[in-house]
Amino acid sequence: xxxxxxxxxxxxxxxxxSIVERIERLEEEKQGISDDIKDVYTEAKGRxxxxxxxxxxxxxxxxxxxxxxxxxxxxxxxxxxLGML
Amino acid sequence: xxxxxxxxxxxxxxxxxSIVERIERLEEEKQGISDDIKDVYTEAKGRxxxxxxxxxxxxxxxxxxxxxxxxxxxxxxxxxxLGML
Amino acid sequence: xxxxxxxxxxxxxxxxxSIVERIERLEEEKQGISDDIKDVYTEAKGRxxxxxxxxxxxxxxxxxxxxxxxxxxxxxxxxxxLGML
Amino acid sequence: xxxxxxxxxxxxxxxxxSIVERIERLEEEKQGISDDIKDVYTEAKGRxxxxxxxxxxxxxxxxxxxxxxxxxxxxxxxxxxLGML
DNA sequence: CACTGGAAAATGCCGC
DNA sequence: GCGGCATTTTCCAGTG
Numbered sequence: 497x498x499x500x501x502x503x504x505x506x507x508x509x510x511x512x513x514s515i516v517e518r519i520e521r522l523e524e525e526k527q528g529i530s531d532d533i534k535d536v537y538t539e540a541k542g543r544x545x546x547x548x549x550x551x552x553x554x555x556x557x558x559x560x561x562x563x564x565x566x567x568x569x570x571x572x573x574x575x576x577x578l579g580m581l
Numbered sequence: 582x583x584x585x586x587x588x589x590x591x592x593x594x595x596x597x598x599s600i601v602e603r604i605e606r607l608e609e610e611k612q613g614i615s616d617d618i619k620d621v622y623t624e625a626k627g628r629x630x631x632x633x634x635x636x637x638x639x640x641x642x643x644x645x646x647x648x649x650x651x652x653x654x655x656x657x658x659x660x661x662x663l664g665m666l
Numbered sequence: 667x668x669x670x671x672x673x674x675x676x677x678x679x680x681x682x683x684s685i686v687e688r689i690e691r692l693e694e695e696k697q698g699i700s701d702d703i704k705d706v707y708t709e710a711k712g713r714x715x716x717x718x719x720x721x722x723x724x725x726x727x728x729x730x731x732x733x734x735x736x737x738x739x740x741x742x743x744x745x746x747x748l749g750m751l
Numbered sequence: 752x753x754x755x756x757x758x759x760x761x762x763x764x765x766x767x768x769s770i771v772e773r774i775e776r777l778e779e780e781k782q783g784i785s786d787d788i789k790d791v792y793t794e795a796k797g798r799x800x801x802x803x804x805x806x807x808x809x810x811x812x813x814x815x816x817x818x819x820x821x822x823x824x825x826x827x828x829x830x831x832x833l834g835m836l
Numbered sequence: 837c838a839c840t841g842g843a844a845a846a847t848g849c850c851g852c
Numbered sequence: 853g854c855g856g857c858a859t860t861t862t863c864c865a866g867t868g
Binding site for chain 4: 511512515516518519520522523525526529530532533536537539540543545550553554557
């Protein structure tokens with residue numbers, strides 16, 4: 497049951513306000529970082545890199561090496577089954 | 582575990598092909614409808630309507646149809662606690 | 667300028683309604699097909715296929731063969747430059 | 752054309768590495784903040800708040816801050832034409 | 837033809 | 853553990 501339900505229609509404005517503001521503050525920071533990331537991609541693009549591929553590289557690095565290998569194998573297996581290899 | 586893992590590296594090409602083709606067929610149809618929608622927007626634009634606003638009207642109506650009031654009481658209560666009402 | 671702007675605040679309700687309803691009708695159909703696609707993925711999963719990889723296979727097939735090859739080469743090139751190959 | 756295409760198959764590992772690492776660093780920070788946000792929601796939940804509603808409150812405030820009234824006149828006009836006001 | 841903004845897809849999370 | 857939902861990310865069309 498929620499706080500709302502458990503106290504008959506009254507909520508501490510201060511407590512709630514604090515929570516909301518903390519979240520909003522964090523989301524601002526997060527947005528700032530997202531913007532920074534975007535900037536780096538833009539810069540990379542300016543230097544001649546292909547942003548799309550760059551994203552795939554980052555994603556690949558994030559993946560555990562073994563997992564990556566496994567997925568690649570399954571992928572090829574499916575292509576082979578479809579006669580595409 | 583995936584099919585791949587469970588049968589030592591072999592996949593029925595026919596079954597997979599059937600699945601893939603069904604999906605591709607459906608995606609084609611879907612694309613066709615997307616094109617139709619785009620056509621309507623284009624036509625509307627030709628008649629002087631603002632496509633951007635049109636989209637917002639559609640979105641608003643969808644929200645209407647769905648819930649619009651779901652959880653609204655609790656929501657208003659929170660807004661009130663924040664001094665926003 | 668939009669229709670709205672060009673006729674001093676009046677819009678033909680019938681014409682607009684027709685447009686909106688046509689779009690909504692099409693979007694319903696589209697949603698239905700999306701649901702169908704989801705069903706096929708669910709079924710495939712039930713048969714042991716890895717849905718994630720399946721999506722990649724579909725995407726690969728959609729891509730022009732040459733373009734795919736090019737992207738793969740660039741991808742490997744980047745990995746090599748990073749000492750990951 | 753990408754850097755790749757323009758230099759016959761070779762990419763400066765150092766430059767690329769720098770770019771990739773900057774992005775990865777930023778994404779780490781971003782993830783950390785996401786975790787912080789999640790923590791706040793968890794804490795709020797522990798105090799009896801409904802996380803789902805909280806999210807809607809935050810979203811509503813964001814819309815407030817942004818525009819809320821952008822294009823609203825045209826929008827209302829269309830709604831009126833549709834008999835929705 | 838690059839950029840912005842909006843739609844679509846994919847991923848991840850939370851609940852049962 | 854799985855399905856549904858919300859968020860995030862990716863893609864694409866419209867615009868200057």
